[in-house]
Amino acid sequence: MSLERVLAQIDTDIDDATDRLLDLLRIPSISTDPAYKADCDKAADWLVDELTTLGFDASKRPTPGHPMVIGHADGPGPHVMFYGHYDVQPVDPLELWDTPPFEPAIETTAKGPVIRGRGSSDDKGQLMTFLEACRAWKAVTGALPARVSLFFEGEEESGSPSLVPFMRDNAAELTADVALICDTGLFGDNTPAIVTMLRGLLAEEVIITGPDKDLHSGMFGGLARNPIHILTKMIAGLRDETGRITLPGFYDGVPELSDEIRSQWQNLSFDHSKFLGDVGLSEPAGEHDRTPLEMIWSRPTCEVNGISGGYEGDGFKTVLPSRASAKISFRLVGTQDPEAIHESFVAYVNSTLPPDCTAEFPLGHGAPASQMKISHPAFEQARAALSDEWPMAAAYVGCGGSIPIAGHFKEILGMDAMLIGFGRDDDQIHSPNEKYDVESFHKGIRSWARILARLA
Amino acid sequence: MSLERVLAQIDTDIDDATDRLLDLLRIPSISTDPAYKADCDKAADWLVDELTTLGFDASKRPTPGHPMVIGHADGPGPHVMFYGHYDVQPVDPLELWDTPPFEPAIETTAKGPVIRGRGSSDDKGQLMTFLEACRAWKAVTGALPARVSLFFEGEEESGSPSLVPFMRDNAAELTADVALICDTGLFGDNTPAIVTMLRGLLAEEVIITGPDKDLHSGMFGGLARNPIHILTKMIAGLRDETGRITLPGFYDGVPELSDEIRSQWQNLSFDHSKFLGDVGLSEPAGEHDRTPLEMIWSRPTCEVNGISGGYEGDGFKTVLPSRASAKISFRLVGTQDPEAIHESFVAYVNSTLPPDCTAEFPLGHGAPASQMKISHPAFEQARAALSDEWPMAAAYVGCGGSIPIAGHFKEILGMDAMLIGFGRDDDQIHSPNEKYDVESFHKGIRSWARILARLA
Numbered sequence A, B: 001m002s003l004e005r006v007l008a009q010i011d012t013d014i015d016d017a018t019d020r021l022l023d024l025l026r027i028p029s030i031s032t033d034p035a036y037k038a039d040c041d042k043a044a045d046w047l048v049d050e051l052t053t054l055g056f057d058a059s060k061r062p063t064p065g066h067p068m069v070i071g072h073a074d075g076p077g078p079h080v081m082f083y084g085h086y087d088v089q090p091v092d093p094l095e096l097w098d099t100p101p102f103e104p105a106i107e108t109t110a111k112g113p114v115i116r117g118r119g120s121s122d123d124k125g126q127l128m129t130f131l132e133a134c135r136a137w138k139a140v141t142g143a144l145p146a147r148v149s150l151f152f153e154g155e156e157e158s159g160s161p162s163l164v165p166f167m168r169d170n171a172a173e174l175t176a177d178v179a180l181i182c183d184t185g186l187f188g189d190n191t192p193a194i195v196t197m198l199r200g201l202l203a204e205e206v207i208i209t210g211p212d213k214d215l216h217s218g219m220f221g222g223l224a225r226n227p228i229h230i231l232t233k234m235i236a237g238l239r240d241e242t243g244r245i246t247l248p249g250f251y252d253g254v255p256e257l258s259d260e261i262r263s264q265w266q267n268l269s270f271d272h273s274k275f276l277g278d279v280g281l282s283e284p285a286g287e288h289d290r291t292p293l294e295m296i297w298s299r300p301t302c303e304v305n306g307i308s309g310g311y312e313g314d315g316f317k318t319v320l321p322s323r324a325s326a327k328i329s330f331r332l333v334g335t336q337d338p339e340a341i342h343e344s345f346v347a348y349v350n351s352t353l354p355p356d357c358t359a360e361f362p363l364g365h366g367a368p369a370s371q372m373k374i375s376h377p378a379f380e381q382a383r384a385a386l387s388d389e390w391p392m393a394a395a396y397v398g399c400g401g402s403i404p405i406a407g408h409f410k411e412i413l414g415m416d417a418m419l420i421g422f423g424r425d426d427d428q429i430h431s432p433n434e435k436y437d438v439e440s441f442h443k444g445i446r447s448w449a450r451i452l453a454r455l456a
Helices: A002-025 A034-053 A124-141 A163-169 A227-236 A259-267 A272-277 A292-297 A338-352 A377-389 A404-413 A438-455 B002-025 B034-053 B124-141 B163-169 B227-236 B259-267 B272-277 B292-297 B338-352 B377-389 B404-413 B438-455
Strands: A057-061 A068-073 A079-085 A105-109 A112-116 A147-153 A178-181 A193-198 A200-209 A301-310 A323-332 A358-360 A365-367 A395-399 A417-420 A435-437 B057-061 B068-073 B079-085 B105-109 B112-116 B147-153 B178-181 B193-198 B200-209 B301-310 B323-332 B358-360 B365-367 B395-399 B417-420 B435-437
Touching (some): A002 A034, A002 A112, A002 A124, A034 A147, A079 A404, A200 A404, A227 A323, A272 A292, A338 A365, B002 B034, B079 B124, B178 B438, B227 B323, B259 B395, B323 B365, B404 B417
Parallel strands (some): B193 B395
Antiparallel strands (some): A068 A147, A200 A365, A301 B301, B301 B323
């Protein structure tokens, strides 16, 4: 049977596959920082070359931001569209990396070998699992078992500004029978997962201005407005004592869990003590009347992701600053409306401003949450394929992160999307020392090879 | 009479005097930033050379930090000790400077010519007013009218860590009949001032740590502690709705104004609308039941001078940071005790910490407020001299800034100190585009020439 030979080929080729991933990881394709624009372009070119080698009709497609990479290959079965992103997060604080973030290497750890470097897990390593599965099918059978299209984005870590226009402009080309998205994780080390519930995201920045210049806090302190005070008071007011977010209308559209999902999640035996213990914490910090799994999968959040104002260097400077700013993200669930919440946030911030202070909101873009329809037959086919590869049966789970592409596939292209990935909780994505287990990479490739066989 | 000839000499020499100040301003002696250590040393050497040229027995004296500069010159009258500082504030945000901060120049403005550059007012320009007055006396009479010692510090803008040990170690050498300090301002454009009330300062930094690494806010948001939330809530709790500072015991030792000072300050007709209007503000922001002059001169404050945490670059990063920090200063009055307030602050911050969070306090050093005894005859002599030079009579005033040296002169050396300076409210000290009016410099030199004559 072909699948067995394909899996054997993957095992034989794993070192070369890893080397190819390391090549891609060496390109510092940080999409949010304009200084890395050429590197994003280089990563896109690298992918076009790889796809062409694999027999895809591949091209780099310009956008107002970083380019998309599209590839198509014919095949006998149904048409699947695979999505991943080649851009990565910034690397600061750089001094906390044990090795340079763009000099990836295989590292031996107590839990087994890992691929260390920015993007190893999010999302270059995951993206390459699918490419390598395609490579093995081609190598063994000369063809893919299904018709496959690939869609790689370069702006996922910077709010995907070009994504929706590009999907609308190329809707016919991008529509397939089902979408596959590889940007999520395993549920546990041995339990693969298909994400069927994804939180949305509203990203805000607020800049508060008081005096029109920086002042001396001795000369003006006590008399002049200090924008840091205004900002901190505003932020403190965003939650009440029970951890509930106070914005008017914020909880409109937040559903309660169905009994079915609630009982399934109880069976997952999520160990929040270990989950938190791995990052130096012990107690859940969210809404007092919610379980830890609800806090990260099915409840909306409000987190300050950055704050800045006044003197931040060494030593002390008695400045009373003109401006202070914060970056704030809201994770959304159910049918929460990002636009309505943006408006509620703006109204709330403005209501906290004393005389002489102004607020600017340079961002305010977002995407709603997604809920997959698991009645589509591909879900059970993929779940069976994953269960064949891994020690434990695959689970349908929620995901705290926001992967707006899943919602876009449904809304714009009418496609259901399956989110399958092989990341682990300790991959430190978005943090220093990001890694991807070699096992994730290897069994990830094998998983996709099996899924392609099942779907076909 | 000698004084008239000295004043005429000052007028003749003003362009050369300004050039000498520009030379000193070109040395970027930022004391708080270790990168400028050599420049601080260079500024000290420059002063030693100038003093030697003027006939002072001058030397650079090492400390664990930046050096002191000491000079002595004999004279017939009483012994006066003049203090100033040659270090300057950092220059960030650099992009807000219209000209490079260490390329000083004379600039024509609607209000007259100004000397633009970091340190032009605080404190190099002020310090040089006294040196140039000495130069004119020497040029005209061949001697100074009083015995003069000079004491220049290089750590004033970074908390003066070496000052008290140095004063204790050199107490005999540094003790004179009266101290003169030039680091304050005029009361109005035409009204000179002697500061008799100085706020103290307690400088704090607080670093709050939650998770032991930066986290992905999608994966952990809602469940994990966010140190920015803890920090902002702590800061918001430092004041109540009436602007009063909430630290237990904070107001211990804060005196009410005497009727005499209250009525004198009412006569000063302080125009807070203009004072605030010059920096883009209109309404006083402090304690609701206090006048604007009280807010900046005689009431204690709590100001956040810097805040930092998470992602502060361009774009957005959905990080849930491990740490967040703030720099906070308390201005102190009366007999408020910096150590007691430090302890109260630490106890308050710790009381706001939820489980899993810790706080560090790397600073916590301070100096109490100072109140001068204006019964010393030098005060009325100096007031008369200033009133001779300026259109309006000199006033005894308060000062919101902290100049701990005045208190140290009293406590360690038993000397009363007169704080006389020629800065203006719009000098933008500690801010971009710092300037010193050429009139401040010129009439400042003339003022000191007159004061030396009166004291002698």
